Amino acid sequence: MINRVVKNAEEAVKDITDNMTLLVGGFGLCGIPENCISALVKKNVKNLTCISNNAGVDDFGLGLLLQTKQIKKMISSYVGENAEFERQMLSGELDVELIPQGTLATRCLAAGYGMPVIYTPAGVGTEVAIGKPVRTFTYNGETKEYLEEKAFEADFAIVKAWKGDTAGNLIFRSTARNFNPMMAMAGKITIAEVEELVEVGQLDPDQIHTPGIYVHRVFQGEKYEKRIEQVTVRKRG
Amino acid sequence: MLDKNGIAKRIAREVKDGMYVNLGIGIPTLVANYIPEGVNVVLQSENGILGMGPFPFEGEEDADLINAGKQTVTLLNGSSVFDSAMSFGMIRSQKVNLTILGAMEVSENGDIANWKIPGKMVKGMGGAMDLVASAKNIIVAMQHVNKAGESKLLAKCELPLTGIKCVKKIVTELAVLDVLPEGGFRLLERAPGVSVEQIKNATAGKLLVEGDIPEMVL
Numbered sequence: 001m002i003n004r005v006v007k008n009a010e011e012a013v014k015d016i017t018d019n020m021t022l023l024v025g026g027f028g029l030c031g032i033p034e035n036c037i038s039a040l041v042k043k044n045v046k047n048l049t050c051i052s053n054n055a056g057v058d059d060f061g062l063g064l065l066l067q068t069k070q071i072k073k074m075i076s077s078y079v080g081e082n083a084e085f086e087r088q089m090l091s092g093e094l095d096v097e098l099i100p101q102g103t104l105a106t107r108c109l110a111a112g113y114g115m116p117v118i119y120t121p122a123g124v125g126t127e128v129a130i131g132k133p134v135r136t137f138t139y140n141g142e143t144k145e146y147l148e149e150k151a152f153e154a155d156f157a158i159v160k161a162w163k164g165d166t167a168g169n170l171i172f173r174s175t176a177r178n179f180n181p182m183m184a185m186a187g188k189i190t191i192a193e194v195e196e197l198v199e200v201g202q203l204d205p206d207q208i209h210t211p212g213i214y215v216h217r218v219f220q221g222e223k224y225e226k227r228i229e230q231v232t233v234r235k236r237g
Numbered sequence: 238m239l240d241k242n243g244i245a246k247r248i249a250r251e252v253k254d255g256m257y258v259n260l261g262i263g264i265p266t267l268v269a270n271y272i273p274e275g276v277n278v279v280l281q282s283e284n285g286i287l288g289m290g291p292f293p294f295e296g297e298e299d300a301d302l303i304n305a306g307k308q309t310v311t312l313l314n315g316s317s318v319f320d321s322a323m324s325f326g327m328i329r330s331q332k333v334n335l336t337i338l339g340a341m342e343v344s345e346n347g348d349i350a351n352w353k354i355p356g357k358m359v360k361g362m363g364g365a366m367d368l369v370a371s372a373k374n375i376i377v378a379m380q381h382v383n384k385a386g387e388s389k390l391l392a393k394c395e396l397p398l399t400g401i402k403c404v405k406k407i408v409t410e411l412a413v414l415d416v417l418p419e420g421g422f423r424l425l426e427r428a429p430g431v432s433v434e435q436i437k438n439a440t441a442g443k444l445l446v447e448g449d450i451p452e453m454v455l
Binding site for chain 1: 282283286300303304306308309310318324325328329358362364366367
């Protein structure tokens with residue numbers, strides 16, 4: 001088996017440099033690559049373009065890279081809950097492109113499947129459609145307009161999985177899966193950090209979500225805070 | 238006139254046995270509390286759940302298990318989790334039968350605006366544009382008028398659109414209305430104690446009133 005293991009987050013991100021485009025997995029603070037984000041803060045690379053569904057909160061997730069002004073552009077579907085983000089966006093320091101969530105996911109998928117464009121009805125007739133080719137298709141008896149959206153082209157994808165093996169095979173857990181599998185498929189180079197790294201042979205091939213061919217570097221994260229954005233509970237009884 | 242729970246209760250009657258349903262944030266989330274016993278529905282959360290359960294008991298929260306509103310939730314027996322591409326795949330391919338969401342404005346041809354107010358901080362559309370562009374059956378839960386007292390049921394939306402010609406039904410604190418394919422809001426039901434006149438006054442778009450309009454059954 002090909003060994004995809006790197007020592008730690010610092011080694012995994014060593015050749016991420018200024019002006020690069022990164023796909024960053026996670027939904028809210030769920031399933032985010034905490035260790036790689038910390039390593040990028042430490043490395044202090046600048047002018048990053050980050051494609052990620054959300055932008056973290058002020059002091060966690062991608063919010064950490066916003067605080068240090070390392071991100072020049074965010075491509076996201078929803079960016080609430082972050083005051084520093086709001087400040088940088090309103091002052092024009094940060095370029096923000098808002099795109100529909102399904103479009104974001106499918107543009108990743110297209111990259112991983114080797115297809116340069118997708119057609120989606122999301123955003124037809126809205127400002128999202130401005131400047132994009134529109135085509136009409138009849139499908140399943142329904143004639144509708146579809147927007148042409150491009151597959152992402154990113155230098156690196158940084159994802160977080162629950163378990164991984166030394167060959168880079170990944171298993172995700174619960175809703176921490178979210179954008180991680182399709183982003184893993186979409187990076188020119190994909191870095192996966194995992195909660196538990198095991199030897200090859202210890203994961204059931206039938207249970208693998210992302211085959212190691214998509215994962216160029218894998219390491220076990222030093223620690224996971226796994227912060228919860230909104231703890232909501234019900235009373236017993 | 239209905240409160241938020243009343244709107245949710247009325248919408249719950251539109252949810253039929255065997256449906257897969259996506260509930261938006263706000264009033265739509267409350268709909269889950271009023272689905273009658275014996276009506277089996279599966280709730281979809283677009284971050285990757287089918288069969289979403291209630292909030293966890295205190296101490297049982299799982300950071301890896303949240304809903305699209307980023308709240309901790311639970312899974313029911315028979316539920317499944319999946320990635321975001323598949324989640325929007327089942328939305329786009331109309332396997333999800335019903336979408337219930339909030340709105341700032343709806344126009345008489347079924348256009349919806351619910352994601353952006355120019356000049357204010359824009360948070361993004363999340364999955365709303367995907368949902369409204371694909372769902373066959375979209376019910377909007379909203380107040381009939383905005384905080385300034387202006388109608389939210391318009392001839393044409395003034396705010397940036399989320400989707401076009403997609404809303405099928407609207408439930409407000411005053412009324413239940415259909416959006417007609419040829420354009421116009423058709424009044425179906427009045428909220429308890431609300432007159433047709435009140436609804437007319439609160440509706441800026443074309444309103445069709447045919448015959449006696451019954452009061453809602455909740």
